[in-house]
Amino acid sequence: MQTKYLFYIIIGLLSNLTSVRAQQVIPSSKLTIQGRAFAESPGFHRVDTTKYHDLPPAVKKLYTHSAGLFVTFRTNSTKLSIDWETVDAALGNNSTPIMSRGFDAYVKESNGWRFAGVARPHLKNAESSFTVVENMEKTEKEFLLYFPLYKGLRSFQLQIDEGATFTPTVQKYDKKIIVYGSSIVHGASASRPGLAYPAKISRSINADVINMGVSGNARMELEVAKMINDIKDVDLIVMDCVPNSSPQQVKERTFAFVQELRKAHPNTPILLIESITRQIGNYDQKWKERLQEQNANFKTEYDRLVAAGYKNLFYIPTDHLIGDDYEGTVDGTHPTDVGFERMVKIIQPEIEKILDLR
Known part of the structure; x- marks a missing residue:
């Protein structure tokens, strides 16, 4: 009887080894x-x-x-x-x-x-x-x-x-899009990698959407613009970087950042996106005031760029970006999959219009 059991154990081990090897x-x-x-x-x-x-x-x-x-x-x-x-x-x-x-x-x-x-x-x-x-x-x-x-x-x-x-x-794409931004661009807080909004847009419109998000650190430093200037054959640059920049940084850096980008990308469309409405500011007045000042300064700088003669600039305000029911984020700041889907429904049509993809 013991010999019989030993036989079955050996057969089982050999079967497992075969399964492992069959990879x-x-x-x-x-x-x-x-x-x-x-x-x-x-x-x-x-x-x-x-x-x-x-x-x-x-x-x-x-x-x-x-x-x-x-x-x-x-x-x-x-x-x-x-x-x-x-x-x-x-x-x-x-x-x-x-x-x-x-x-x-x-x-x-x-x-x-x-x-x-x-x-x-x-x-x-x-x-x-x-x-x-x-x-x-x-x-x-x-x-x-x-x-x-x-x-x-x-x-x-x-x-x-x-x-x-x-x-x-290797995938062949119709367009190349650079998305520079905060943790939201980086992907927080999608449930899985393919649901970050740059990836969702990429699959939807067959574009090479490059994720240049830097969580907590998208502050429009000129060194970043110079790096982006080395990227070739760019059809659109998206600036979704307001959330990480203080109101003062937005005021001081937006114009210079776009000005630097124009040195290597003189005619490339640039889409500027305001910070999403951070729901953490529903009751926290400091956060609410900061957001309002960030976005107001961003719009002022956009208007200043346009007045200075810069062309091919486009703008998306915060309105409705993550919906209006206060249920689009995981923590009052970072979108859930629902929040990202709502962002895509506003951002993607604008991209399609800019790039004449409709």
């Missing part, structure tokens, strides 16, 4: 990193911070986050898993682990990209492994895989069925 590992080096302004950026960083050494230290660190970066590929695998490592396992108190440290997968259908699944990170370890989706039909599909929004990504590899086909792909 094809795809290293990240086989894929093309997309969604960033500079192809030559190291690793999974958005910007080569050694090249742009004059950027403020906090901004440089934030541009090592993989926000907005993604890969695409085709496979007929029935299962997709990911092993990855981020710089650490810490989480923000207003973000989901999936948004901050996880991956978000979509499959291309005839009517656009369709959500397929997420990779949930380990909550204590920087290293994680997760099966994004399984039990799929064995037909070839094209996947889009968004990277973590709020962490530096150190490494990742895909796992697919042994013997499954695999072809890296």
Whole structure:
């Protein structure tokens, strides 16, 4: 009887080993990193911070986050898993682990990209492994895989069925849009990476929307404008940077920032967006007054730019950006998925109009 049980144990172990071995590992080096302004950026960083050494230290660190970066590929695998490592396992108190440290997968259908699944990170370890989706039909599909929004990504590899086909792909876009802004652009507080508003707009209008958000640090420094000036073939620059700039900074820096951008992008449309109405100011009078002064100063500077002869400038006020029911944020400041969807419904039509995409 003991021999019989031992036989079954060995068979079970061999079966498990076969299952483990029946996986094809795809290293990240086989894929093309997309969604960033500079192809030559190291690793999974958005910007080569050694090249742009004059950027403020906090901004440089934030541009090592993989926000907005993604890969695409085709496979007929029935299962997709990911092993990855981020710089650490810490989480923000207003973000989901999936948004901050996880991956978000979509499959291309005839009517656009369709959500397929997420990779949930380990909550204590920087290293994680997760099966994004399984039990799929064995037909070839094209996947889009968004990277973590709020962490530096150190490494990742895909796992697919042994013997499954695999072809890296690169997306072709009609337009390139740079979105510079605060934590809201960076992605707080979407539930998963693909629901940050730059990513949502990108999928919707087939544009290469580059996420240049720097959480808490979008203060219109000239060094940032100079870096943006090195980005080639830009069709639109979006400035959604008012939330992080003090009223005085808005007053002192907006004109100079646009003036600097015009040195390399003399005719590129620039869309200026006021800060969303922060619902934390519903009862906190200091926050309410700060927001009103920020946006008022931004509008004054926009009007001053127009009066000075600057062309191709466009403006979106705070009105209705996250709705009017006070339920569009997670903490009174950062949009939920509902808040982001409301923002997209206002921002995207303006972008389509500016770029004549209708």
